[in-house]
Amino acid sequence: MTDPVAQPETAIIVLGCPEVPVQQALALYVASGLRERGTDVLVTGNPSVLGLLKVSDPKSVYIGKTLVLETCIGEIVERKRDCTLCIVFAHNDAGIAYAATMCHLLPKSRVVVVVFGKDPEPLAAEINFPCETITEKAVHNPAQLKTKITRVLGWAVSRT
Amino acid sequence: MGCIENLKYEKILPLGASFKECREYVEKNYPEVWYVEPGYKLFDEYIIGLPPIALGIENGEKITFPYTKPCHGTYLLRIEGKEEVERVRKTAKTKKQAGYR
Numbered sequence: 001m002t003d004p005v006a007q008p009e010t011a012i013i014v015l016g017c018p019e020v021p022v023q024q025a026l027a028l029y030v031a032s033g034l035r036e037r038g039t040d041v042l043v044t045g046n047p048s049v050l051g052l053l054k055v056s057d058p059k060s061v062y063i064g065k066t067l068v069l070e071t072c073i074g075e076i077v078e079r080k081r082d083c084t085l086c087i088v089f090a091h092n093d094a095g096i097a098y099a100a101t102m103c104h105l106l107p108k109s110r111v112v113v114v115v116f117g118k119d120p121e122p123l124a125a126e127i128n129f130p131c132e133t134i135t136e137k138a139v140h141n142p143a144q145l146k147t148k149i150t151r152v153l154g155w156a157v158s159r160t
Numbered sequence: 161m162g163c164i165e166n167l168k169y170e171k172i173l174p175l176g177a178s179f180k181e182c183r184e185y186v187e188k189n190y191p192e193v194w195y196v197e198p199g200y201k202l203f204d205e206y207i208i209g210l211p212p213i214a215l216g217i218e219n220g221e222k223i224t225f226p227y228t229k230p231c232h233g234t235y236l237l238r239i240e241g242k243e244e245v246e247r248v249r250k251t252a253k254t255k256k257q258a259g260y261r
Contacts, residue, residue: 073206094228094230097234098208104199126179
């Protein structure tokens with residue numbers, strides 16, 4: 001049996017453009033799972049993606065704190081914010097650029113890049129910076145990606 | 161924090177250009193190229209991307225740089241700003257040594 005992955009104290013979940021449906025479901029799943037296990041979670045993304053999450057979770061039961069991406073990056077650059085775990089959702093070139101930025105700005109953090117969408121392999125191939133990657137072709141069905149994320153975050157073990 | 165849309169800019173490469181394409185364009189077309197890390201502040205915006213990020217300087221008064229929007233990807237912008245040019249020359253990490261490729 002694999003040792004359970006240590007529960008991070010703080011996590012930042014970086015979301016890309018909301019045009020790929022699985023991101024919304026997985027963001028709620030990951031944020032909720034981390035918070036349930038005691039992690040202080042911040043979800044960041046552009047105003048559209050945060051708006052979608054807030055409408056889906058009006059009482060903030062699952063997502064918790066949110067912050068607009070530019071502000072979040074500014075706070076990290078200015079050393080006002082950091083995290084133990086950073087999860088970046090990337091389904092386009094911009095997502096990979098944001099993942100590279102987070103890796104560079106958070107050298108002591110565990111960075112997990114979730115590469116998804118219609119054709120994730122070429123995107124994943126662009127990653128030449130130190131991080132963990134989860135790659136899965138996923139647009140509407142989050143099941144496979146959820147399984148992989150659950151495994152990487154160590155939740156599959158901790159729940160048995 | 162500013163907003164890039166409030167600045168007068170020219171698009172050099174359209175939205176959707178890859179980060180690699182932007183870097184190669186700058187390296188190929190500008191005699192003065194400086195490299196910065198992600199999070200470098202330019203025109204009051206934090207620059208995003210795969211390091212090293214190439215900035216092209218033109219005639220000491222215009223800067224061409226990649227700008228990333230989450231929904232659209234990356235595009236190359238050119239903005240006039242002598243003060244920013246001087247700041248880049250003083251604070252950027254490295255400068256390309258050779259001339260045009």
